[in-house]
Amino acid sequence: MLRLAVPNKGALNDAAQTILKEAGYRPRSDSKELVVVDEANSCELFFLRPRDIAVYVGEGTLDAGITGRDMLADSGASVEEILTLGFGASTFRLAAKPGTMDSVKDLEGLRVATSYAGLLSRYLADTKVDARVIKLDGAVETAIRLGVADAIADVVQTGTTLRNVGLEVFGEPIMKSEAVLIKREGAEEGNGLTQLIRRLQGVLHARDFVMMDYDIRAERIEEAIALTPGMEGPTVSPLHREGWVAVRSMVRRKGHQQVMDQLWDIGARAILVTDIYACRI
Numbered sequence: 001m002l003r004l005a006v007p008n009k010g011a012l013n014d015a016a017q018t019i020l021k022e023a024g025y026r027p028r029s030d031s032k033e034l035v036v037v038d039e040a041n042s043c044e045l046f047f048l049r050p051r052d053i054a055v056y057v058g059e060g061t062l063d064a065g066i067t068g069r070d071m072l073a074d075s076g077a078s079v080e081e082i083l084t085l086g087f088g089a090s091t092f093r094l095a096a097k098p099g100t101m102d103s104v105k106d107l108e109g110l111r112v113a114t115s116y117a118g119l120l121s122r123y124l125a126d127t128k129v130d131a132r133v134i135k136l137d138g139a140v141e142t143a144i145r146l147g148v149a150d151a152i153a154d155v156v157q158t159g160t161t162l163r164n165v166g167l168e169v170f171g172e173p174i175m176k177s178e179a180v181l182i183k184r185e186g187a188e189e190g191n192g193l194t195q196l197i198r199r200l201q202g203v204l205h206a207r208d209f210v211m212m213d214y215d216i217r218a219e220r221i222e223e224a225i226a227l228t229p230g231m232e233g234p235t236v237s238p239l240h241r242e243g244w245v246a247v248r249s250m251v252r253r254k255g256h257q258q259v260m261d262q263l264w265d266i267g268a269r270a271i272l273v274t275d276i277y278a279c280r281i
């Protein structure tokens with residue numbers, strides 16, 4: 001049975017549950033349920049704090065887990081990324097009062113508050129800056145105002161939290177993060193995990209692509225195929241109309257309107273776009 005760790009709360013919780021549900025795994029019935037046994041898929045889902053997930057997977061007690069790249073870097077656990085999941089995108093950055101700092105070098109001898117002490121300490125060591133790391137559990141943006149730190153290092157997504165407390169990012173981004181599927185470094189990928197990966201890839205493809213159908217005169221087919229090459233070549237079928245063919249092809253969702261315009265310009269008609277509900281590529 002596959003043993004999988006899923007974030008039980010926080011920024012990744014909703015999206016992680018949605019992608020697993022779309023991949024056909026049993027959702028939990030309420031937010032207090034900590035373990036879901038999904039007999040039909042031969043899988044146990046353990047709802048854990050995102051910060052702890054890399055630790056469980058690294059120790060080998062769980063086969064795989066969903067967490068943020070920044071959290072697994074912070075944990076130092078022996079885990080590897082198997083798949084990026086297309087949500088939870090954020091950047092891990094330094095911030096301070098506007099106009100006070102320009103680069104990480106300005107932190108020499110100062111205090112930096114963060115809830116990612118492992119990640120920050122490694123970055124300071126790599127950049128050869130001697131600063132004191134103040135480890136806090138969350139809401140680190142307030143630490144400067146309360147006099148506990150001179151700067152902070154935290155997750156930034158929209159930047160709203162920083163703006164609200166009057167802080168500004170400075171220096172290079174420390175890390176770009178997103179939600180990832182992880183397994184223990186070097187561990188064998190069992191059947192359950194292979195199936196999970198294939199299903200998640202299917203969901204990601206179904207989200208990324210649309211299905212496009214259109215009719216076009218047979219002599220323009222090569223131009224049309226250049227615009228909609230599909231995954232392994234589009235399906236071209238005869239149309240019950242002399243000199244015309246029907247084409248069906250997967251097209252990237254992003255930019256599909258431009259593709260429709262270009263198809264129209266070369267004479268395609270009856271261009272239909274539909275969502276893909278599920279797929280295996």
Ligand SMILES: Nc1ncnc2c1ncn2[C@@H]1O[C@H](COP(=O)(O)OP(=O)(O)OP(=O)(O)O)[C@@H](O)[C@H]1O
Nearest residue numbers: 010011012050068069070071088089090155157177
């Ligand atoms: N506002 C956000 N937008 C996108 N991703 C985020 C955001 N905040 C955190 N994350 C990402 O989500 C992951 C989990 O962080 P989260 O803040 O949910 O955990 P936590 O701080 O341990 O939990 P909590 O905030 O509930 O105490 C991290 O990888 C982080 O990069």
Ligand SMILES: O=P(O)(O)OC[C@H]1O[C@H](OP(=O)(O)OP(=O)(O)O)[C@H](O)[C@@H]1O
Nearest residue numbers: 138139140155156157158159160161162
């Ligand atoms: O740039 P933004 O869109 O404002 O998002 C970033 C904020 O989101 C996270 O906070 P969270 O809600 O997880 O609280 P926490 O600091 O207590 O973890 C993170 O720690 C930042 O504070």
Ligand SMILES: [Mg+2]
Nearest residue numbers: 010011138139
């Ligand atoms: Mg948080």
